[in-house]
C-alpha cells in the first residue's frame with residue numbers, strides 16, 4: 652500500500668480537483684493513506700511581502716475534507732494537513748496557523764525568499780543569478796529548519812525546476828552546496844524536525860529525481876535522520892500517486908526501514 656502525505660486540491664489556488672476526486676484517483680493507483688496538504692503561504696507570491704488572510708480558505712478546507720471522508724472508499728484513510736510556505740518570514744503567524752486543531756500534519760516549505768517573488772515567477776538570466784538565489788535559498792532553509800511550527804521540510808531544491816525551465820542546468824546538490832546542506836540536515840535532526848521525499852520530479856523531463864536529490868537523502872540517514880514523509884505533490888487527478896512507488900524504492904535502496912506519517916502532529920512510523 653502507498654502513502655501520500657503531500658497532495659493538493661482546489662483548496663489550493665493551483666489545485667485542479669476536489670479532495671474527493673483526488674482521493675478516488677489516488678486510491679485507484681494503490682494509495683491507502685492520504686494527508687491533504689493544501690497551500691497556506693505567508694507571503695504574496697508576486698511581492699514576497701506577508702499578506703493577511705493566508706488561511707482564509709480554512710472553512711472551505713474543513714468542509715471539503717469532511718465531504719471527502721464521507722465519500723471515501725473503505726480501505727482509504729484520509730487526514731488533513733497543510734503546506735505552510737514561508738513560515739520563517741513571519742514566525743508568530745506561522746505558529747498560530749500551524750496550531751489550528753484540525754491539522755494532523757504541517758509541511759514547512761519555501762517558495763520565495765524574504766521580500767522576493769516566488770521562484771516560479773522569475774525569468775532566470777544567468778548561472779550567477781541562479782547560484783546567488785540558491786545560496787540565499789540554502790541560508791533560509793537553515794533558518795526554517797531551526798523553527799518548530801512544522802513537522803517535515805518540503806521539496807528541498809525545487810528551485811532548479813524553474814531555473815532549468817529557463818535553460819540553466821543547475822543542481823542543488825552536495826557538490827555545490829554541501830556545507831550548507833550538511834548544516835541544514837543537522838539542524839533538522841537536532842531540532843526534531845523531519846525531511847520529505849517529494850516524488851513530483853520523478854519521471855519528469857528536465858528533473859527525473861526526487862527532491863531532495865538521492866545523495867542528500869543518503870546523507871540525512873547517515874547523519875541519523877529518521878523522520879521522513881513521502882508525497883506526490885499532485886495538483887490534479889492525472890498526477891495522483893505519481894512517483895510514489897519509485898520514491899519508496901529509493902528509500903529502501905538507501906536503507907530506510909520506515910516512513911513517517913503524522914496524526915494530530917505526532918509521528919507514527921510505518922515499516923516499508
Ligand SMILES: [Zn+2]
Nearest residue numbers: 734760805806
Ligand atoms: Zn511547495
Ligand SMILES: [Zn+2]
Nearest residue numbers: 657659734884
Ligand atoms: Zn505542494
